[in-house]
Each structure stands twice: as structure tokens, then as C-alpha cells.
Amino acid sequence: MKENKIEQEEMIIRQMMQSEMKKAPENLKFRIMHQIETRKALTPQKTKPKKVSGNVVREMGAIFGTMYAVLAAMVIGAYLLQGEDFLLTPQFIGPVVLVASVFSLFWLMTRLEAKLKARKK
């Protein structure tokens, strides 16, 4: 009996309280979403750092690939024009070393530039 009374009272209070629920104005949702969208747009997006290892290998392959192609052309040319003995003379080895040095220097410079760019970012 007493429990029923308490339950009834609870129910009445609940009904009364629920009638007191405030209603959010129509435009509040749009205000909130607009502010969220604006903040999102203004916040700089985190970009994933590009994987540089693939680039390095490709770059190396391109530079040294070209270098070996040039050297091969030089060897074939010298062999056909001057004969086998010419390949061991300083007149031939000098230009070979020069070509290898130029390409190595070029590769070194590209690597340095890439590092400086990464540090700036």
C-alpha cells in the first residue's frame, strides 16, 4: 500500500518534471554545426609524412643507372675504336673516374637538397 503510494508520487513528480524540459531553439543545432565546421576548416590538417625511402631508391637508381649506361657506352666505344688494351690506359680510366665523380656529386647534391627541404617542412 505504502509502496504504491510512493510509486504514484514518483510518477507524478516525473510527469511534472518532464513537462519542464526546455526546448532548444531551432537555430541552435545549425549554430553548433556551423561553429564545428568552421573550426575544422581553420584547423590545419595533419598530413601524413610521405615515405621517402621509396623516393631515395628510385632517385639513386635513376642517377647511377644513367651513370652506368654512360660508362658502358664509353667502354664499348673505346673497345671498338681503340682495342682492348686502351681500356687499361690512364687516358681511358681518367674520363671514367671523372664521369663517376660527376654523377656521384650530382646524387650527393640531390640528397642534400631533399634533406634541407624536409627540415624546412
Add this chain to the structure above:
Amino acid sequence: MNENQRVQQVLSGNTSAFAYFVETYQDMAITIAHRICGNMQDAEDVVQESYVKAYQNLHTFRSESKFSTWLYRIVYNTAITHSKTRMWMGMQETEIEHAYDRGENTLEINLEEMDRKEVVSDILQRMPKGDALLLTLYYMEDNPVKEIAKITGLNEPNVKVKLFRARKMFKDQLAACYRMEDVGFG
């Protein structure tokens, strides 16, 4: 689609999925904020700020608790900071007595002009803010004591005691306005 899936959608960059949470909980959020701030304008600002905070900190939401509990806790904290209100401290018995007295003096006079909703609103405004908030959380959304404790930062026994006191105060104030039989408390 459940709420956790929606949270994941928002986290993966779909901002518009957050509109669901705004639409679903904005009424209760504004009721809580209004209870603490005391006026609608501040309550709206608080709710807007709370939702933005919730969006920005959504990655910290742990799905063990209900999203509503987590959000209402943000609303509660933001409203308290905004209004610089002390919800639970410095509440003396004399203040409670004073709250009763004021109710008895004015409510009976104006009763005929006010409908039931306005009486409830008036009683809640006259009650200490913390107590009115507990009744709001307990009866409006059927939040269990455990959830109310999470929202308000009080411990569970404390919530129970305060809720009991708030309920009694509400009933007494109501009795000053209505004859008990009219309300159904006979």
C-alpha cells in the same frame, strides 16, 4: 547504427554525423545549462560551447559510459565555469529554510494565474540550484544515481542523500501551491 558507430564516423572525418548527437541531446543539455545558469541566453551559449568541446575531445570518449553522460558532464562543467556558480558548497540549512519560506509566501498568492508547468518551473527556480539539477537529471531522463554521480562528480551516497532532500523540498513546495489531493499525493 548505434552511438559508438556514429562516434567512429565522426572521428574518421565525417563531421555531419555529429549532428545526430546535437539533435538528440540538445534539449536535455539546454535544460541542464538553464538550471545552472538561470537564463536561456547563457544556457544556449554554454550548450554551444559544450558541443564544440565534445567534438574536439571526442577521441577521449570511452565507450564504456553512455555518450549522454559524457556530454552532460561537459555541459555541467562548462555551465559552472560560465556562471561561476558554486553548486554544492556553502549550502546551509538556513538557506534551505529560506527557500521554503519564499515559496510559501508567494506561490499561494499567484497559484490561480499559473498553470502546473509554471508552478514546477517556479519551484525549481526557488530551490537550490544543485537540488533542482539533481531532480532534473533523475526525473527528466531517468538517469540512475550512478550516472548522476558521474555527471556531477559527487559520490553515489551523496547523490542519494541530496536527491532525497531535494525530492522532499520539491514536495513541500508543491504542497504549498496545491492541495495534496489535487496533485495526487493524498
